[in-house]
Amino acid sequence: MLITSASNPRLKQLRAALRDGWPDSQGRVQIEGPKLVREAIQSHLQVEEVFVSESCRRDPGIQALLRQIPGKPEIVEVSDRLFPTLVSTENPQGLLALAKLPSIQLGKLLRSASMLLVGCELQDPGNLGTLLRSAEAFGVEGLLLTQTSVNPWNAKVVRASAGSIFRVPCLGGFESTQLLRNLDRNGFRFAAATPQAAIDFREADYHGRFALILGNEGKGLSEEVLTRVQARIHIPM
Numbered sequence: 001m002l003i004t005s006a007s008n009p010r011l012k013q014l015r016a017a018l019r020d021g022w023p024d025s026q027g028r029v030q031i032e033g034p035k036l037v038r039e040a041i042q043s044h045l046q047v048e049e050v051f052v053s054e055s056c057r058r059d060p061g062i063q064a065l066l067r068q069i070p071g072k073p074e075i076v077e078v079s080d081r082l083f084p085t086l087v088s089t090e091n092p093q094g095l096l097a098l099a100k101l102p103s104i105q106l107g108k109l110l111r112s113a114s115m116l117l118v119g120c121e122l123q124d125p126g127n128l129g130t131l132l133r134s135a136e137a138f139g140v141e142g143l144l145l146t147q148t149s150v151n152p153w154n155a156k157v158v159r160a161s162a163g164s165i166f167r168v169p170c171l172g173g174f175e176s177t178q179l180l181r182n183l184d185r186n187g188f189r190f191a192a193a194t195p196q197a198a199i200d201f202r203e204a205d206y207h208g209r210f211a212l213i214l215g216n217e218g219k220g221l222s223e224e225v226l227t228r229v230q231a232r233i234h235i236p237m
Helices: 009-018 034-042 060-068 106-112 125-137 155-161 176-185
Strands: 028-032 046-053 074-078 095-100 115-119 143-146 170-174 189-193 210-214 231-234
Touching: 028 034, 028 046, 028 155, 034 046, 034 060, 034 095, 046 060, 106 176, 115 125, 115 176, 125 143, 125 155, 143 176, 170 176, 176 189
Parallel strands: 046 074, 115 143, 115 210, 143 170, 189 210, 189 231
Antiparallel strands: 028 095, 046 095
């Protein structure tokens, strides 16, 4: 199937569903480019649809990648002229997949995890993606974001995470005070990262159930949050 018309209902529906970057009504997220699609496959995400540009479809490497996708998803070919209208990147890579996210329940995560990362009003998508990479490297079992934080499925976040977002559960939209109460009820200790802290991060106690709280890039953490933590840590510069 080759789509050559900008008014094609399929493309219009796709643009509308993914305009804000959140998962669509079927719980699917947009994954762009061969590297991230490969990461999604390796992370066992269920790829349901693939949109590929004409020229990319002829690439032997892309053909091999498409054959690796389990379940034989529908592959829709889009003209080279139209494909850039489907993605937000300045230099489209010609490949866009829609993958189903696994269901993540906060209650189950709080019962099973021993180390979590909490982001309070994080704004920069590149920062969040980098944090997700570091979180996976250090064994963090989930990242929780408060209200007004950047959308974790923003295309820039997904790219900056280099696939870590497919493996580290990430939930957002929480009210900070209520979230910390919930964590406290589940036995978590809190440490806040702040430049004014007295404890070197290398000397902090990370044993037991532990949540590291990071604040907004400009204003940091509020006093309301800081009064609830057991330790304040910093990275010496």
